[in-house]
Amino acid sequence: MSRYFTPELAALEPYTPGEQPQNRQYIKLNTNENPYPPAPGVAAAVAEAAQKLALYSDPESGALTKAAAEWFGVKPENILCGNGSDENLMLAIRAFCAKDRPLAFADVTYGFYPVWCQLFGIPQAVLPLREDFTLDPADYYGLDSAKNAGAIVIANPNAPTGLALPARALAEIARRNPNAVVIVDEAYVDFGGESCVPFVQRGEPANLMVVQTFSKSRSLAGGRLGLCIAPQPLIADLKRVKYSMNPYNINRMTEAAGVAALADRAYFEQNCAAIRATRADAAQRLRQMGFTVLDSSTNFVFARTPRMPGGELYRRLKDKGVLVRHFDAPRLTDWLRITIGSPEQMQGFFAALEEILGR
Numbered sequence: 342m343s344r345y346f347t348p349e350l351a352a353l354e355p356y357t358p359g360e361q362p363q364n365r366q367y368i369k370l371n372t373n374e375n376p377y378p379p380a381p382g383v384a385a386a387v388a389e390a391a392q393k394l395a396l397y398s399d400p401e402s403g404a405l406t407k408a409a410a411e412w413f414g415v416k417p418e419n420i421l422c423g424n425g426s427d428e429n430l431m432l433a434i435r436a437f438c439a440k441d442r443p444l445a446f447a448d449v450t451y452g453f454y455p456v457w458c459q460l461f462g463i464p465q466a467v468l469p470l471r472e473d474f475t476l477d478p479a480d481y482y483g484l485d486s487a488k489n490a491g492a493i494v495i496a497n498p499n500a501p502t503g504l505a506l507p508a509r510a511l512a513e514i515a516r517r518n519p520n521a522v523v524i525v526d527e528a529y530v531d532f533g534g535e536s537c538v539p540f541v542q543r544g545e546p547a548n549l550m551v552v553q554t555f556s557k558s559r560s561l562a563g564g565r566l567g568l569c570i571a572p573q574p575l576i577a578d579l580k581r582v583k584y585s586m587n588p589y590n591i592n593r594m595t596e597a598a599g600v601a602a603l604a605d606r607a608y609f610e611q612n613c614a615a616i617r618a619t620r621a622d623a624a625q626r627l628r629q630m631g632f633t634v635l636d637s638s639t640n641f642v643f644a645r646t647p648r649m650p651g652g653e654l655y656r657r658l659k660d661k662g663v664l665v666r667h668f669d670a671p672r673l674t675d676w677l678r679i680t681i682g683s684p685e686q687m688q689g690f691f692a693a694l695e696e697i698l699g700r
């Protein structure tokens with residue numbers, strides 16, 4: 342920190358992204374990327390868009406907004422494209438929370454939520470999950486009055502646990518907090534969760550916002566693209582903030598990639614089905630080896646073994662060229678989050694695991 346850095350942010354603890362090693366070739370199961378390439382039409386669409394790089398991109402991302410509205414069965418005014426879902430989440434937290442309007446979220450969930458709170462000077466209302474990592478919706482009722490919450494953010498399915506709630510539980514939380522916005526982070530919904538988009542189609546509850554990403558189920562993590570699907574007045578609020586920060590937030594190549602990805606429904610469905618099948622095999626095999634594995638609705642499994650602490654197993658797998666994610670947090674030290682890779686990658690993972698733990 343230089344002496345010029347604002348003291349206001351002296352205590353800020355930035356988000357720590359999962360390792361992205363550039364030197365050694367790992368079997369990389371640590372950041373929930375998709376093991377398969379994007380839809381076959383994406384590369385040509387990106388190359389064509391690159392021809393026009395001298396011109397600014399469309400600040401409304403009109404072509405992608407229209408394609409997304411059709412995909413989700415809503416109107417274009419119900420869609421906002423973001424530079425990753427991270428940007429849409431940040432815009433929403435900036436728009437709906439303030440120093441006297443906390444953000445409420447679970448103690449075990451996506452690690453970026455508390456970072457945005459620190460960055461924007463927003464207090465955090467942290468609600469512990471149950472002992473088994475399930476979320477009790479009743480804990481979230483009435484937070485708009487009890488805590489004066491400006492927004493509640495719930496990852497559904499959750500990360501890093503992989504556990505999911507039915508969509509109606511989220512809608513009920515929104516109804517029980519009429520003075521706050523409920524942001525449902527559906528980064529993993531395509532792998533088995535139940536989406537809240539049908540509530541946006543109906544326009545009820547009016548305070549329910551869905552955020553999705555192309556990073557996981559559409560193999561575009563490096564393209565940085567997310568979508569917010571919400572009632573029009575909430576999208577308009579996010580746009581006010583977006584146009585005060587970064588109007589050209591989606592570059593030409595990424596917008597083209599998004600349109601091409603949405604155009605190929607068959608590829609998308611096949612990709613998600615392949616991940617689900619590999620996930621079922623991996624969970625079964627881990628359980629056979631004595632692991633506890635939470636029921637996953639995502640493209641990762643959350644697991645622990647009584648035979649070795651999570652941190653040690655993480656390090657020994659890394660020594661053998663396999664990267665998984667370990668979180669150094671009180672409730673999570675025993676656990677590993679293992680991204681579902683291709684069947685070949687999972688073979689490599691299990692070979693390393695058996696060398697470490699025995700058969």
Ligand SMILES: *Cc1c(COP(=O)(O)O)cnc(C)c1O
Nearest residue numbers: 425426427451496528554556567
């Ligand atoms: C991966 C992830 C994101 C971020 O997605 P990007 O679109 O890559 O920014 C947001 N929320 C959760 C829960 C995630 O796991």
